[in-house]
Amino acid sequence: MTDSKIVNWTAADNAMVEDAIRRGASRRDLLKMMAAGGIATSVGGTILGRAMSAVAATPVSGGHLKAVGYSSSNADTLDPAKASLSTDYVRCCALYNRLTFLDKSGFPQFELAEALDTKDALVWTVTLRKGVQFHDGKTLDADDVVYSLKRHLDPAVGSKVAKIAKQMSDVKAIDPRTVQITLTSANADLPTILAMHHFMIVQNGTTDFSKGVGTGAFKLETFEPGVRSIMKKNTDYFKAQGAHVDSFEFFGIPDENARVNALLSGDIHLITIGPRSIRLVENRPDVVVQKTMSGAYTNLNVRLDMAPGNQKDFVDGLKYLINREQILKAALRGVGSIANDQPISPINPYCNTDLKPKAYDPDKAKHLLQKAGVMGQTLPVVASEAADVSIDMAMILQQSASEIGMKLDVQRVPADGYWDNYWLKAPIHFGNINPRPTADLLFSLFYAGEAAWNESRFKSERFDKLLVEARAELDNAKRKEIYGEMQGLVSENAGTIIPTYMANVAAHSRKLNGLEPNPLGGMMGYAFAEYVWLEG
Structure with missing residues (x-):
């Protein structure tokens, strides 16, 4: 009898249940509705599960999306060339487009470009899409692309990717829809490089970015640096699908507990969290936790041009004093993998798997640190909530140091202003590096x-020479060999101590759907606003 009821359950019945789900009917109400139609509770549960899956997979239009990142600053910007924090990337992804973008598999796809051709990886021809309009109605043309790419070469702009853009020796318009890019040397990674957040295309001649005029899925309504951004759907977007939500609000909450509370209270749809907060949200029926292995990492930086980092024995001593297993277990709650002090993670095809991490060896560490003459000193280590789990990592290192008679003063500084005032500046401090899609980008940005x-x-x-050689090498096996040597040079000689690779962890309301992993970082490579939708 039950089986006959399954056979008689029609597509129209499914549609009725799915519509009730979208209108907010509870599970109990839906089961009662099906029971009234003669469906057994056990069968009704199966049908309901299928209907809920179908609803979740079908984009819904409308609603106001609210999401939170972990960083914010008065230096927040809408200029893609100057973007440096995740909150900058989120806004830029919503307002602008790139010539290419990376899909969830890490392969470049066309966005503003319709084609990207080359015969030698040295001279590239970009063909633009037809009919793409900026928010103010201007049609995208080759001059916009030429201006956007060339401004990275202007020192006055202060582009964060100026060194990467420097390989573009010539960028010129061939006709209104065609741009030719000539590189200083061959680079097969150019389509992937152009998918970086900084290479968003802006309007020719733009110097005032306060209005965020781009070609993106959203138009800017409000921008308050360090506070919040509000955007509305671009109804003239060139992509047929367009954004699903009507509007989008984004801001940073540096304090992780405050982010979690905002999500649990229902005020926010999506947040980023660290491993320590997973247990607070993973068993909540109204919350979904998404863990994605990535090449992200938090690292301890020792400046080699300042004392005590100008003594190699000191840096090597710290590398043996880092308890990687304990950091993975206690600081990351097991969400990650052991690293070997270089940035190319195991998910990257060029990872040198033969390069082993330095084992935790307090005796060897003590010997090297004594040689460096620092055992009687108290050394400051700067950490902050701004660099994910850096405080936990610092405390673990401090405990290891105390056990060999070394004193580390862990200085916890506010997240607000950390990246401007301490990162790259303090003799010993933490960084927090988002994933990058290629080995060349990681090495070019952080080690050249x-x-x-x-x-x-x-x-x-030697490293800088190999960096140039690897870009031009089209033989994948030879390229991997070059990158393998470069990883060894960094692991042994750089002052960046990378104990673990981390997973991106996002937590979101069950009302939010469509979130997928992306190799450019969490929140779908920070481009989530264009692709997710809200139920109910």
Whole structure:
């Protein structure tokens, strides 16, 4: 009898249940409705599960999306070239577009570009989409692309990717829809590089970015640096699907407990969290936790151009004093993997799996630190909530140091202003690096001799030479060999101590759907606002 009822359950019945779900009917109400139609409770539960899955997979239009990141600053910007924090990336992804973007598998796809062609990885031809309009009605053309790319080369702009853009020796318009990019040397990664957040396309001649005029899925309503941003759906968006939500609000809450409370109270749909907060939300029926393995990491930076980091024995001593297993277990709650003091994680195809991490060895650490002459000193280590789990990591290191008679003064500083006042500046401090899609980008941004974000001031002529060679190498096996040597140089000689690779952890309301992992970082590579939708 039950089976006959399943056979007689029609598509129209399914649609009725799905509509009731969207209108907010409770599970009990739905089961009562099906029972009234003669469906057994056990069968009704199965049908209801299928209906709920179907509803979740079908985008719904409308609603006001509210999401929170972990950082904010008075230096927040809408200029893609100057973006440096996740909150900057989120706003830029909503307001602008890139020539390419990375799908969840890490492969570049076309966005503003319709085609990207080359014969030698040296000269590239970009063909633009037809009919793309900026928020003010201007049609996108080649001059906009030329201006957007060339401004990274202007020192007055202060682009965060100036060193990467420097490889573009010439960028010129061939016709209104065609741009030619010539590189200083061949680089097969250019389509992936152009998918970086900084390479958003802005309107030709733009110098005032306060209005956020782009081609993106949202138009700017309100922007208060360090406070919040509010955007509304761009109804003239060039993508047929467009954003699902009507409006979008984003702001930073540096304090993790406050972020969690905002989510649990129902005030926020999506937050980023650290491993220590997973237990607070993972068993809540109204919350979904998404863990995505990534190349993100929090690292201890020792400046090699300042005391005590200018003594190699000191840096090597700290590397043996880092208890990686304990950091993974206690600070990351097991959500991650052991790292070996270089930025290329196991999810990257160029990872050197033969390069082993330094084992926790207090005796060896003590010997090296004694050679460096620091055992009688009290050394400050700057940590902050701004650098995810850095305080927990610092406390673990401090305990290990005390056990060998070394004194570390862990200085907890506010998250607000951390990236401007302490990162890259303090002799010993923590960083927090978001995933990057290629080995070249990680090395170019953080380890090239003249890189603006070279956290430990690592300098190596051999490394810089290999960096250029790897870009031009089209043989994948040879390229992996080059990157393997570079990883060894960083692991042994840089002052960046990377004990673990981390997973991106997001927590969101069950009302939010469509969130997927992306190699450019959490929150779908910070582009979530265009793709997610709200139920109920």
